[in-house]
Each structure stands twice: as structure tokens, then as C-alpha cells.
Amino acid sequence: MSVCSSSSSGSWSSTKAWIVHGIVAGVAIAVAIGARVYLGPPKKFRSRVVGIIPARFDSSRFQGKPLVQILGKPMIQRTWERAKLATTLDHVVVATDDEKIRECCRSFGADVIMTSESCRNGTERCSEAIQKLEKKYDIVVNIQGDEPLIEPEIIDGIVKALQEAPDAVFSTAVTSLKLEDAFDPNRVKCVVDNSGYAIYFSRGLIPFNKSGKANPQFPYMLHLGIQSYDTGFLKIYPQLEPTPLQLEEDLEQLKVLENGYKMKVIKVDHEAHGVDAPEDVEKIESLMLQRNLS
Template identity: 85%
Template sequence: MDCAWYCGWSAIAAAFGARAYLGRFRKFRSRVVGIIPARFASSRFQGKPLVQILGKPMIQRTWERAKLATTLDDIVVATDDEKIAECCRGFGADVIMTSESCRNGTERCNEALGKLEKKYDVVVNIQGDEPLIEPEIIDGIVKALQVSPDAVFSTAVTSLKPEDALDPNRVKCVVDNRGYAIIFQGDSFLLISEFTDIEKSGKVNPQFPYLLHLGIQSYDANFLKIYPELQPTPLQLEEDLEQLKVLENGYKMKVIKVDHEAHGVDTPEDVEKIETLMRVRNLS
């Protein structure tokens, strides 16, 4: 395919974008699939999905929690690694093999969606590195998207502890008064310098409603199909956050706030913390 033609058409499609999309696909989204994207290669934690947490692979822990959600019609694991696939089939999960070229979980979910035999209205991207994810949060973001026909994306946030404000692994989110995302911030100090006194006093501003973005998110299935065609955007490239490409292209993202202590596994050191917490909560 001629690159100039394709890029030009993609730009026109993005410009035409959100309004035309919503006018065409505005309907109740009833059929829901949960997809757990998992890759073996990771710069910070090689083979993370297979790490043992109290005797079970982390990907299994996540799958078992997702199975408790009431809004999911089906759950599949999407991976590019045969070791992960074999492990998941061993504990009973359905697996879709995807390519190594997927740049993020959203693209992996999109590829997996295209290979599923059934048709779905909503796709839930369930991060495999938070094995204590609450099934109620999965249900919450699905229902939020279902009752917000002007949104193509939904996600969850919780309170951000001030001491975590400068942690680059903690993605921050700002939400408007109607519950729609305004912006996300990752490694840069774009929001931090704007809404805190860190540069002046070294302290965060207690009046600013810090929100921590939780990795789980859901998409309108038709929107997910066109997401890879949207051109990269300036803030997305600056922050390396795929959510920003959605917002910068004019689409709406519904956000729910939940009371949840995030326990993601970003590094090998996090495994011991998770296991300690599970013992305290008597979770096996």
C-alpha cells in the first residue's frame, strides 16, 4: 500500500474522527470480552507474567480475579510467547496468539479481538501485573462505558498518595466535573509542576485532587479497531501514554473513581510485597 496515501487517509479519518464515529456507532454495548495482554519480554522484569506469587503464576492470579467479574461474557489471554500460552492453557484459560510487533496492550487487544470468532461491543484490557485487581472495578468501568454513549473509552482512578506524586511509575490523571478525563501524566513534570509546590517548597499542594490511574481500561470494540490507524500525538509521545492519543484525537474517556490500593508488579522487588499483603488478607 502506498504510504503517502495511507498516511493521508489516516489523517483525514482522525480529523473527521470522534463526531462521525459516535454518530455511526451510538448504541448500547452489551457483549463484553475481557482480554489480558501478556508478553514475556520486558526491560524491567523479563518473564513477569510467569513469576510465581504464592505458588501460582501471576497471570493465573489475574485471570482468576477477572473470572469473578459479572459483566464479562468471556475472558482470553493475548500473548506473543508460547511459554505464557502453554502456562495459561494449563490452568484453563483461552489463549489468542498475537504478534511481537504490538507496541502496547491496546494494540495487542485489538489484534486479539480480530481473531475471536464471537463479536463483542466492549473490550476490557485487564493488566496482568496487578494480581489483586478487584472484580468490582472491572464491572464498574464496563458499566460506565455502557451508560456513556459519547465515550469510547473508560478507565478507573483512585486517590494518589502525596508521597507517590513524583514516582514515574505512578500515572496521574485529571478528571473534569462530569467524570471525563482531561489529561494523563507519566514521567514528565508537566502536571506536577503546575499543580504542586514541589519546585518552591518541595511539598505537594493538598488542595489539588491527585488521582492515580489504575491500569485497567475498556474500549468500545469498533473504536478499538480504528485506534491503531490514529496518528501518534505530541503528548502521547512526550508521556509515552496510549490514553493521550485517544484524548488528543477528540474522543471522550469516562473515568470512575474507586477506593482501591494499587498493588502492581513493576519490578521483582514488588513480588514480596504482594505476597506479604496476600498473607495478611488471608488470600491464597
């Protein structure tokens, strides 16, 4: 009898665990479904496009990074000037929570939207900024302020990719990963399906083989920070709760995938030249001089 009692008790505990798991999963699914209903399918061609450059002064790795001088101009200005060359953007604005950045941007003619200090990432800052703009837009492009060499063609590429994929709410770009960056956690890797939709992003090497080493013959892909969103989705993005994979990898794109949304990915030929630390400035300046971009 005691054996039967123990088995019954264990079975009930297991059942309770599955019930709790089911409730939690059900809540998560309900949130995702609610967001999907809120967004709904695109009803028309998404033609109106705004580029937003999120910029914050406080950074754990490089405080004041947007204002650092690159060949005589603030980095935020360099990025803004490159973004203005994109043919698909109807407007370009800077979104910041810092007065120094606002004054700097206004000095070279950029429009600025002030956002709150509570924004946890660039996507949330874009979400707040789009709701403060007077004009309505169908697509928002999140342009990383620390890539002063961003190519306008890449901006145009991800915009067109989203316009041509009505089932996607998000688009981004990848390029070839250098073998020496295979295990660098600051170099985010991406894998896509046969139709060009994102499967997963990781700070680790993906795919990972049995040898535990990078395969020099495999075309690993490096994620570039630039991304565009359907405006309707961007408005509900902050309402989605953080997801386990997002929190574990510290990658905001994973929250999009974990909630069942589709993300279009384009492959481009691009040398990633972001400014992550003060020592990167000299490298950027050398590249700009080589390319006559001063």
C-alpha cells in the first residue's frame, strides 16, 4: 500500500507541475495572440518610412559615445549624414534622453525627439519616439548610432525586404562572419531558413558542430545591428513580456521570434565597423580616410 501511495503522490505532483506549466504557457500564448490581433495583417503597401537613430549618453562601456569626435564631427552627426543618403527614408530623426545630445544634433540640423530614460533598448526608444512624431509612418528603421560607416544601401535593403514580406513585422541584415570572431560574444550570429526568415540569434557560434570548433568551410552569418519594424508591431513591442531566450542571450530580437512573429533577413556584403569602445575610434578614422569619407 505504501508503494502505491508513493506512486500516486508522485503522479499527482507531476500532474500539478504540468497544470502550472500549462497555465504559464497559456498566459504567454494569450499575450502573443492578443498582440497579433492588435497588429493584424498589413492592409496596404507599407510605403511611408522613417529612420530613427536612438542615442543615449550613459553607457557602461563608453560614456558619451554619440558625441565622440570622428575626424572633426560628432559620431551621431556622421551616422545621421549617412542615413540621409538612403532613398527609402522619408524622414530621419534622432531619439535621445540627453540634453547634450539634443543640442548637438540641433546644431547640425537634425530633428530630435526626446524620450524617457527608462527605455531599456533602442527598440523601446524607437517605439516611444514614433508615437511622438506628428506624421504617421508604416515602417520604422532603427539605425544604430555607433555605426558611422553604415551604408545607405543596407538601409534601403531592409526596408524593401519588409515591404516585400507582408507576413513579417521585422527585418534585419546579416553579413559573413570572420572566423576570428566565431566565439566573440559581442558578435551576434544568426541562422535563417530557406525562405530568408530568421530562425535564431545567438552570442555563441551557431550552428555548432560536434568537434566544438569553427568550421572554416561553413558560411556563418554575423548579425548587423540595423533593423526595421512594422509600425503597428513596434507600438505593441514594449507590452510583450521579456522571454526566456531573450533574457538568457540578452538579445531583443529573440523576444520577437519567441512570440511567433516572422523576421525577414537579407544577406549583404559589409564590413561591420561599430564603435564599441574608445579604441575603435582610431580604426574608424583610418577607414574613413582610406575611403575618402572625411
